[in-house]
Amino acid sequence: QSALTQPASVSGSPGQSITISCTGTSSDVGSYNLVSWYQQYPGKAPRVIIYEVSKRPAEISYRFSGSKSGNTASLTISGLQAEDEGDFYCCSYAGAYTYVFGTGTKVTVL
Amino acid sequence: QVQLQESGPGLVKASETLSLTCTVSGDSISGYYWSWVRQPPGKGLEWIGYIYYSGGANYNPSLKSRVTISVDTSKNQFSLRLTSVTAADTAVYFCAKLSMGNPTREGVFDVWGQGTRVTVSS
Numbered sequence: 001q002s003a004l005t006q007p008a009s010v011s012g013s014p015g016q017s018i019t020i021s022c023t024g025t026s027s028d029v030g031s032y033n034l035v036s037w038y039q040q041y042p043g044k045a046p047r048v049i050i051y052e053v054s055k056r057p058a059e060i061s062y063r064f065s066g067s068k069s070g071n072t073a074s075l076t077i078s079g080l081q082a083e084d085e086g087d088f089y090c091c092s093y094a095g096a097y098t099y100v101f102g103t104g105t106k107v108t109v110l
Numbered sequence: 111q112v113q114l115q116e117s118g119p120g121l122v123k124a125s126e127t128l129s130l131t132c133t134v135s136g137d138s139i140s141g142y143y144w145s146w147v148r149q150p151p152g153k154g155l156e157w158i159g160y161i162y163y164s165g166g167a168n169y170n171p172s173l174k175s176r177v178t179i180s181v182d183t184s185k186n187q188f189s190l191r192l193t194s195v196t197a198a199d200t201a202v203y204f205c206a207k208l209s210m211g212n213p214t215r216e217g218v219f220d221v222w223g224q225g226t227r228v229t230v231s232s
Contacts, residue, residue: 001171003154034217038155045204045225046155051218089155093217097168101147104154 004029004090004102011108012080020105022073022090028100030071034093037066037075041086050075077107085109112137114205114223122199124232128192132205132223139163139181143208144188145219146179148201156201160208161188200230 005023012018022029022037029035035053038046050056050066053073063078073092077084090102118130132144145160159169161179169177173192181188192199207221 003156032217036218038219045222046219047222048218048220051209051220052216055215057220091155091157091219098170099157099160099217101155101157 001094001098001100004092004100006090006102006105009106009108011110013110014080014082016080017076017078018080018107020075020088022102024071024092026071028092028094029068029073031095032093033068035066035068035073036091038089038091039086040089046089080109082109112207112221114207114221116203116205116223116226118226120227121229121231122195124196124230125194128195128199128228130190130203130226132188134186139183139186139188143210144181145206145208146190147204147206147219149204150201158190195230197230197232200228202227
């Protein structure tokens with residue numbers, strides 16, 4: 001069970017859109033629509049921003065959206081804001097009652 | 111709403127057993143799945159395992175030989191035991207509620223504790 005692959009860092013200017021990829025295998029991301037995304041600020045607990053590939057909790061901004069194609073899931077942040085700076089992690093059900101997280105991506109707002 | 115709070119020693123000696131407890135408040139532990147996730151300093155999240163309130167547990171294959179997660183419904187708590195620890199087990203340990211078998215929210219860690227830092231000393 002290997003960690004899902006994410007880019008180490010992604011940056012963008014305020015107002016722009018950025019996309020974070022999350023690449024797994026046919027045994028995890030490719031087989032299940034159970035990909036979730038988490039945002040984490042330094043020293044804080046993660047919070048869920050996307051679940052089941054593209055669903056968004058009620059309290060999460062519409063600027064966050066998720067999708068999946070094959071073995072790769074993606075998180076898009078539109079209208080980038082300073083408050084979006086932080087670390088982002090994807091997670092997928094990996095079969096056999098196990099879960100796997102991504103390697104994490106640091107988002108920087110320029 | 112449900113809140114989670116981790117507790118336990120912040121320092122554990124190498125080769126000994128790490129033991130942490132997560133106390134659930136604001137709702138009953140019954141009917142849900144509960145999980146542990148850890149994060150080594152400066153690194154990413156790692157899923158450790160989860161347990162159903164009735165006791166059935168599943169673990170990360172890489173840790174399975176050393177991990178036990180248990181639940182105490184009378185205290186509204188669940189616990190983590192990790193044996194034969196090394197420096198590689200130094201991390202912030204989070205407990206989390208795992209939403210499973212829920213038709214409206216499946217396979218998501220939707221409530222997290224604040225995390226507790228555990229250092230393994232040699």
